[in-house]
Amino acid sequence: MTAGxxxxxxAGDATGRGAAxxxxxxxxxxxxxxxxxxxRLRALRAExxxxxxxxxxxxxxxxxxxxxxxxxxxxxxxDALARDAAARVxxxxxxxxxLDAGTYGVCASCGRPIAEGxxxxxxxxxxxxxxxxxx
Numbered sequence: 608m609t610a611g612x613x614x615x616x617x618a619g620d621a622t623g624r625g626a627a628x629x630x631x632x633x634x635x636x637x638x639x640x641x642x643x644x645x646x647r648l649r650a651l652r653a654e655x656x657x658x659x660x661x662x663x664x665x666x667x668x669x670x671x672x673x674x675x676x677x678x679x680x681x682x683x684x685x686d687a688l689a690r691d692a693a694a695r696v697x698x699x700x701x702x703x704x705x706l707d708a709g710t711y712g713v714c715a716s717c718g719r720p721i722a723e724g725x726x727x728x729x730x731x732x733x734x735x736x737x738x739x740x741x742x
Contacts, residue, residue, distance in 0.1 A: 634706060636730055641699040648692035655685050698731040714738050 662678045705711040712721050716738035725732050732739070 630706060630711075633711065633726075633730070634703065637699050637702050637706070640730060641696060641703075644692050644695040644699065648689055648696060651685055651689040651692060655682060655689065658682050658685065695731075701733075702731040716741075 658678060658681055702711060705713075712726060713719070714721055714735040715733045717735065719735055721732055721735045725736055734742075
């Protein structure tokens with residue numbers, strides 16, 4: 608991870624870990640986030656299949672039922688959540704690629720280091736706070 612001026616000297620961080628230790632910790636965190644998003648995606652896809660399967664043999668006209676959500680609405684909600692989970696997996700994969708390339712923690716807009724606090728809050732962040740505020 609390319610993050611700060613101390614890295615050039617190999618001084619490490621407050622925990623005494625060097626750049627390699629930080630990279631390993633970041634990788635572990637990103638992989639945990641990826642596993643969570645992948646599990647969520649799998650569950651949501653199963654839920655979509657369940658909704659479709661349940662409606663396949665039904666002749667209920669829920670489209671005109673004013674008291675309940677339509678099957679199409681439920682499916683659209685779950686589809687949207689699944690798209691969000693898939694996007695999260697892609698974000699994590701991109702962050703892992705940046706970590707491998709040595710550019711993780713470097714703002715994609717201005718090239719300055721992204722603050723550690725921002726990376727802790729959003730480990731897949733592409734930009735520093737200043738550049739993100741401009742968007």
